[in-house]
Amino acid sequence: AQTVTQSQPEMSVQEAETVTLSCTYDTSENNYYLFWYKQPPSRQMILVIRQEAYKQQNATENRFSVNFQKAAKSFSLKISDSQLGDTAMYFCAFMITYTGANSKLTFGKGITLSVRP
């Protein structure tokens, strides 16, 4: 079974600063994806960034980037130039990828990020 751990329940950052959200996971699988989802007060689940486990290069999407350490089973999200609109709950998630598998997303507990003006 897979587990995803987000040990920080809350974080706060000043607008325009950089913040890093931590995530660790545990699995015996070799082929998988990792995701960060954002959930603003509207409750909508929004995909922020995705990382394929077979890729060594860290994924980036504009101000969002990840630090993927496969051996350490660590997958942190860095948000640069934080904006007020980044205030949300962030979930780290894991998905097995092999044909016929249940594409279940296994989520962490989430972290509430507040961006201060």
Added chain:
Amino acid sequence: EAQVTQNPRYLITVTGKKLTVTCSQNMNHEYMSWYRQDPGLGLRQIYYSMNVEVTDKGDVPEGYKVSRKEKRNFPLILESPSPNQTSLYFCASSFRAVGTEAFFGQGTRLTVV
């Protein structure tokens, strides 16, 4: 517009009164799934469907039923709701089962009294 639509968005009901939460997607996705979100627990999978007429249990299936008679629809049925099913529910779909992006509905806030 590509989307996953859930209804209703809010529902308050009484213990034991059967209810259905509908989910529909317009992207011709094969894989659909239901999750519940509870504080301090993240999201957990209830049921999933690989394709029409193919459904299976997720991690927390007790007290729920699903059906997949058409590719676009995947309703969640609570035949006898109980207060411990008070939660935020999400439907999600993806193009195929292996590793593609999941699209989520807007969520349904269910309260069982």
